[in-house]
Amino acid sequence: MVKEKKKLSKTPTLGISHKIQRETNTTSYLFLLPFAILFISFVLIPIFIGIYTSFFDYTLKGLHFNWGKNYLDLFKDRIFWKSMGNTLLLVIVAVPCVIFFSLWAASALNDRNKALTGIFRGVFYLPVVMGTVPVIVVWKWIFNAYYGILNYLLKSAKLMPQTLRFDWLGEKSTAIWCILLILFTTSIGQPIVLYIASLGDVNKNLIEAAEVDGASRFRIFWQIKWPYIMPTTLYIGIITTINTFQCFSLIQLLTSGGPSYSTSTVMYYLYEMAFTHYQFGYANAIGVILLVVIGLFSLAELQIMRRRGAE
Template identity: 50%
Template sequence: MSRALQRRENIAGYLFMLPSLIFFLGFVVIPMIICILLSLTDANMHTEGMFGNFIGLGNFVRLWADKDFLAALKNTFVIVIVSVPAVCAFSLWVSSAIYRMKGPILSAFRCIFYLPVVTGSVAVTVVWAWMYHNYYGVFNYILGPQGLGLIEGRINWLGDERFALGCIILILFTTSVGQPIVLYVSALGNVDQTLIEAAEVDGATEFQVFWKVKWAQMLPTTLYILVITTINSFQCFALIQLLTKGGAGTDTVMYRIYWTAFKLTEQAGHFGYANAMGVVLAIFIGLLSAVQFKLAKEK
């Protein structure tokens, strides 16, 4: 291929990429840079200009003495630690049970599990709020004296610190398993059958076939599921905003960022401080994702 032809093809390729590159730069890269710069300032509603006064790492130092932020960070890690393994394990179990089913039945299961993913978060939240209601909710009716009798009286599920965070995790779990199940079903269907047959001929048990053959070929899919599930769990916001507004011990870093930037009007909206929270959250997500990548490569 001549250099002139190669150059024309390269130019054509970059032109096709240009719309996506403009979108990526305008809505990802530039906002990230602005976020980092704002995190180093005392910007708020009353400062002149966008950035206010430069204060260096003052906001980050202040974060580690902020009890509200530390509590939100703890809740966020609890959500991640509980929901990510649960979503991955449940998705793998369900997909292993249904991937050999015939077309219509398999499609029906995919639709059932994926429906919460494509349903609007507001609609899903309204249904769960009704189920958790402390007077006429489904859970109090089923578990109460008139049902299974597991609880003595009504429980304010979303208002009691003993249960509220667990209720949020349950909702996040049900809305997060759809995509991993679809991905795992596809990955299981693409496993090399000759390797499975060879392992069975050599006398491998069903568990050995799964662990040594199927699981090894599904590692890229598992890594992708771990990363996206981790990011979604770290960014839990809509459920908190719509159900508890950070009360009953359910505050998360994402909700704390929103509250600090847009709700603390009596303190003139701490944009710089809120952006510092966002930078810290991004660092934690990046570090955890890097660890997941490293562990996957070692296996």
């Protein structure tokens, strides 16, 4: 792209092509205008305001510049670090699980008939289409201590004392794992669709040739398919990381960050700061940190995958 530009500027241009370029520019900018207005007003400006006001003591009472004290406070804020730890735990567990399972499911569906693949793909996408809230009200019921289906099933299987009313979402030891399970079911829809599309594009002759040569299923996967679907894996890794970092609705609807912040995430803490404590400047500082961490993670993931792909 850069090379192309250089070439263009070296060729002598006549006045007329300048005029054409100007016309192209005018039409293009006019076509871009409606989106540009929406993007600038409701994305770009809020981002800059957010970064700017993160350096202020910003509450309902007003705004006072406080020289980055928000960031210093955040650094010392144990609940913030707890939330960051939980968020990282979610990312570290969820991302590999999502990649592994969606790839497995897509491979298992890949060589079956089309109608069946379509049905399964639809089923795995269902939690996304249904929406978080309807899915979560059912899960909340499943995990309920008194009316919960999980407790009932465990008791019927004699795996749990009959008198115990275990509160899955209210116990520190289990709450975050329940959230992980639900997060998993709401995260794999898109990866499966992407993997099915990507696996379908792998050169079939190559696979047949390898089969004739007696290559094992595992080897065909590892040496032919895996390198080919690498860009898809990379993309899925990044979007799942970003989405998991933003994990909020699950927490807000299921546990409100409890018990004693054991399920609080960075995003949930941001929300709590803004909406319960009205600490807007502090909340914005959390937002900026989240922005930086997500940026770094995406970059790191890109680098790792690229290096591995090159080997």
